[in-house]
Amino acid sequence: MSLKRGKKPTLLLVDDDTIIADSLEYVLSDDYHVERASDRPSSFELIGKMKESPTLALVDLGLPPDTHRPDEGLAVIRKIAQMHPTTRVLVLSGQDNKKHIFRAKEDGAVDFISKPCDIAEIKVRLKKQIIAGGGVETGHDDIEGIIGSSQEIELLRMQIRQIADSPYPVLIEGASGSGKEVTARSLHRCSSRKQQPFLTLNCAAFNGELLESQLFGHVRGAFTGATETKKGFFEEAGNGTLLLDEVADLPHDLQAKLLRVLEDGEYYRLGETQPRHASARVLAATNKDIFAAISNNQFREDLYHRLSVLTVRVPSLHQRNGDKVELLNYFMEQVAEQLTMFRLDEQALKLWNDYDFPGNVRELRNIIIRLSAKYPGQTIKPEVLRLEMSGLQRNKVKVSSENWLKNALHGSGFQLDQLLRTVEKEAIDLALREQDGNVSRAAEMLGINRTTLYGRMDRFEDKE
Missing domain, CATH: 3.40.50.2300 (Response regulator)
Incomplete structure (x- = not known):
């Protein structure tokens, strides 16, 4: 061949x-x-x-x-x-x-x-x-990973094809788990840059100087621990594509430096005075309300306008009528290579279609993996399926959660920040225990990226 x-x-x-x-x-x-x-x-x-x-x-x-x-x-x-x-x-x-x-x-x-x-x-x-x-790029084959036939997903495919080869930045918005990184990869694969690198940097996974080093690189001795010169993501990406995931979490001082790159292509390695030129196309993704961040002076409005020359909105799964069964079949076919598949009975399939999937495609995929591992070859009834649906489980514990929070609020010395840190740490510890220390699967369970989880684990270790 x-x-x-x-x-x-x-x-x-x-x-x-x-x-x-x-x-x-x-x-x-x-x-x-x-x-x-x-x-x-x-x-x-x-x-x-x-x-x-x-x-x-x-x-x-x-x-x-x-x-x-x-x-x-x-x-x-x-x-x-x-x-x-x-x-x-x-x-x-x-x-x-x-x-x-x-x-x-x-x-x-x-x-x-x-x-x-x-x-x-x-x-x-x-x-x-x-x-x-x-193969010949027809139908959906050129947009690999974008699964579904709903009007919303067809519009997304059309937008990807239209703007894939544009040199301008793209801001990809959408809820967590909806498929923003898959959309970014499709933009790259459908472009003339597809033979060049595609790199992803999670802006929430690093803090301050370390994130700047990841973006722009550093020379030896630029800061404590910089024992050798290192290229940054802009340099590694070359003429390819760089996705800045969770861009709304970019520190304010780095926003100005990113703006300079987008305006004239110039950046500096940490510890270096010679300017370098970036030629990668920049994609940015966020699940946050950028306008709220601008109003709160957490995100620069001029940077937003530079990043959002082109904007793509990835629809949440509850907006995609008819796609849930197609996604079910797609992921079941993938998982079937390693596990014996389950079947949904008629009532369970109705529950599947009626469920909102607050965790979007990521939650849907994880439910399929869990059911395949727990019930290989079995017919799944609604009562079994409900146990795997996190949104339904959250509704069950809502009343007891409210009572617990009410008691905490009326307790002496209540501090919201401390409570949030404690809950976050306990959730991370529990997810890691549930997944036998596997960081990738724990991140999926928590609904965050693996690099984000590593960053938060490091932050807790530093405070301890």
């Missing part, structure tokens, strides 16, 4: 087992141009040198120095997703328990092949991803 340009597709093969890597290169080289790496450092070097994104990547999780853990392979998957977002990553690994499969797919893998595997099966799975990633 050949690409439209007449060249063989490029396959990035990352495996430390020389015998397996040699065998795969031998049998796949007729159909693919194979590039090889054996560990994380060599992979990162090769990924950075590639001028064009590889069509596919086949990555082993168990890479040196600790081949019994998946951390090195997962790091490679994340790097590929950052630097070459159009590359479709498949995992070929013996570390095939459900936890590792979910983590790999969370980090950007599209398929998981368990070792040992017949070479014919590997070829079929690779060809399937070639078709999925390189």
